[in-house]
Amino acid sequence: MRRRICVQETVFDVAEETREIREASHKVGGIATFLGVVRDINEDAEVANLYLEHYPGMTESQINKIIDGAADRWQIHAVTVIHRIGHLLPNDEIVFVGVGSEHRGDAFAACEYVMDYLKTQATFWKKEQTGTTSRWLSTRQTDVEAAGRWSSDETEEV
Amino acid sequence: MRRRICVQETVFDVAEETREIREASHKVGGIATFLGVVRDINEDAEVANLYLEHYPGMTESQINKIIDGAADRWQIHAVTVIHRIGHLLPNDEIVFVGVGSEHRGDAFAACEYVMDYLKTQATFWKKEQTGTTSRWLSTRQTDVEAAGRWSSDETEEV
Amino acid sequence: MIKVVLFASLREALGKSEVEVSAEEVDRISDVISRLSQAHGDTWRESLTSENILVAINQNMVADDHPVTDGDEVAFFPPVTGG
Amino acid sequence: MIKVVLFASLREALGKSEVEVSAEEVDRISDVISRLSQAHGDTWRESLTSENILVAINQNMVADDHPVTDGDEVAFFPPVTGG
Numbered sequence: 001m002r003r004r005i006c007v008q009e010t011v012f013d014v015a016e017e018t019r020e021i022r023e024a025s026h027k028v029g030g031i032a033t034f035l036g037v038v039r040d041i042n043e044d045a046e047v048a049n050l051y052l053e054h055y056p057g058m059t060e061s062q063i064n065k066i067i068d069g070a071a072d073r074w075q076i077h078a079v080t081v082i083h084r085i086g087h088l089l090p091n092d093e094i095v096f097v098g099v100g101s102e103h104r105g106d107a108f109a110a111c112e113y114v115m116d117y118l119k120t121q122a123t124f125w126k127k128e129q130t131g132t133t134s135r136w137l138s139t140r141q142t143d144v145e146a147a148g149r150w151s152s153d154e155t156e157e158v
Numbered sequence: 159m160r161r162r163i164c165v166q167e168t169v170f171d172v173a174e175e176t177r178e179i180r181e182a183s184h185k186v187g188g189i190a191t192f193l194g195v196v197r198d199i200n201e202d203a204e205v206a207n208l209y210l211e212h213y214p215g216m217t218e219s220q221i222n223k224i225i226d227g228a229a230d231r232w233q234i235h236a237v238t239v240i241h242r243i244g245h246l247l248p249n250d251e252i253v254f255v256g257v258g259s260e261h262r263g264d265a266f267a268a269c270e271y272v273m274d275y276l277k278t279q280a281t282f283w284k285k286e287q288t289g290t291t292s293r294w295l296s297t298r299q300t301d302v303e304a305a306g307r308w309s310s311d312e313t314e315e316v
Numbered sequence: 317m318i319k320v321v322l323f324a325s326l327r328e329a330l331g332k333s334e335v336e337v338s339a340e341e342v343d344r345i346s347d348v349i350s351r352l353s354q355a356h357g358d359t360w361r362e363s364l365t366s367e368n369i370l371v372a373i374n375q376n377m378v379a380d381d382h383p384v385t386d387g388d389e390v391a392f393f394p395p396v397t398g399g
Numbered sequence: 400m401i402k403v404v405l406f407a408s409l410r411e412a413l414g415k416s417e418v419e420v421s422a423e424e425v426d427r428i429s430d431v432i433s434r435l436s437q438a439h440g441d442t443w444r445e446s447l448t449s450e451n452i453l454v455a456i457n458q459n460m461v462a463d464d465h466p467v468t469d470g471d472e473v474a475f476f477p478p479v480t481g482g
Binding site for chain 1: 404406407408410411455458459474476477478479480481482
């Protein structure tokens, strides 16, 4: 299985990433992707910009474990995870997850699984600047629940 | 909600389609997409090319009903469905579904729902040329079951 | 008149993509099928009544032996295989 | 030596991203925390033992009062908010 993990300040190219997933194996018949965008409104406050910090090394290792978990559960041939760090503005692309598989059900499930665990297991932290104040965001309960849906003995260690 | 339905012979541009979904509303925080590709192997026979026929008018109307079903179930701000017809070769892109939403769970669910119903409710037919013989494909039981998962009174009419 | 359209394997098997039948004394889909077999032969009845064939009237799927009215477009086709 | 790294709100609150503590008589995470509070003040104990703080050793999440060895990298951080 082809895996690609990028933690980067720079923008990424959705079309190129999708093309690479397609070309990873002639078995790839479907590609499910998710693209996350910085919104201008979060919990009713207008977001001026976002700062993303992470734990270099551990982040990549956690993402690897998440991908292992997906590969254990579904037949997938390529997974790409790209997460941006540093200073971002509303409407910037922040995260991309793409999964190529023979079966669309596997591609969808693996893509959503990786996104759900990224939210709760990958060592990123967001600081939001709204007007004149800034604050570190706290984990959303809905994200904890989303990741919990997939949980079994194997994944609790992720 | 922005909706875009295209049934076309020509190729499409995944990056441009994704960009349009993003820009449909400032509320879009996540975009789930699915891209289907013609494989070179189907049920152990080597596929040389594919011919796609459809029922003009009814196809678009069925896709509209499928999108209505998704919009009834989830909070979504943009849906794009592009399906190619005519002659296609292995590795050609055949179908694209993209959904933009505030919540990633809604984007994923709606995207998979639309794909599942496209497979069983939209009036497309595939003819496959393998070596010297050609045959019309028959509906896969797994596709019927995939669409069945979502079924309730509302969708059985789709 | 009632416009009848055929698709995919059914179109190929019957050699036509579109035919018309008179709406006179045609009340239901079964009447349309009878008219078509009278005009084109029993192969048509066999093909159009085969188990998995789907029927749409004016581009909406219908079940069973649905009523048909003058001016309707009646479509017969095999299960779909898009996506 | 044991390398201690801090992230996000914890890094800001304690004003440091990285500190070192001697590994002598340090067996577990609770010993690391004691060393840090001796050196930097009680704010550190409060912050590092606050309910939602997570701990990783050598970039793997650990639970409870995990053992620590000389040369380890111990990280303290708040719940993650990526994606």
